[in-house]
Structure formats: structure tokens, C-alpha cells
Amino acid sequence: ASSRLPESSGPPGSLRTAGQRFDRPKATVLVGRLVGLLIALALGRSISGLLYGVSPADPMILASVTMLLLIAAAAATYLPARRASKVDPLVALRYE
Secondary structure, three states: OOOOOOOOOOOOOOOHHHHHHOHHHHHHHHHHHHHHHHHHHHHOOOOHHHOOOOOOOOHHHHHHHHHHHHHHHHHHHHHHHHHHHOOOHHHHHHOO
């Protein structure tokens, strides 16, 4: 019989596993950010007629939107990881 241990075998409340789980979404967000920036720069000329008083490649706007999306992605990955780290691994396995 094999013993099943949860991946987060640390004490409840430890963020060790939450930090480890944060690396994959961070890489995904980085790749998405780069691809999105390239698409925004490529398609910026086609929507320039719809923009009023802003250049399609305005660095301040691109940086602001990038930061806003990074904050949203960080919250979307950190908050569930934080909540999951508070669950006792034995309780989680009991309900599985």
C-alpha cells in the first residue's frame, strides 16, 4: 500500500508551497505580457483613428496597462494560494 502525502506537507499557514506554486503563473503572465505587447504594437496603427489624443505606442499608457494587468494576475494567483496554504493537508486528503 502506498502512502499518499499532499504536495503541501508543511504546517497549515505556511506559504512555502504557495510561493512554489506562484512560479508557474508568473512565467505564464510574463509570456502573455510579452505577446500582448507585441500584438498591441502591431495592431496599434490599425486603431489609431479611434484613439483621441493618445499615440498607439504611448509608453506611459502601455506601462500603465501592463502594471494593472500584472497586479490583477498577481492577485489572481496569490489569493487562492494563500487560502490553500491555510488548509490542513490531512483535512484536505480526508475529503478527497
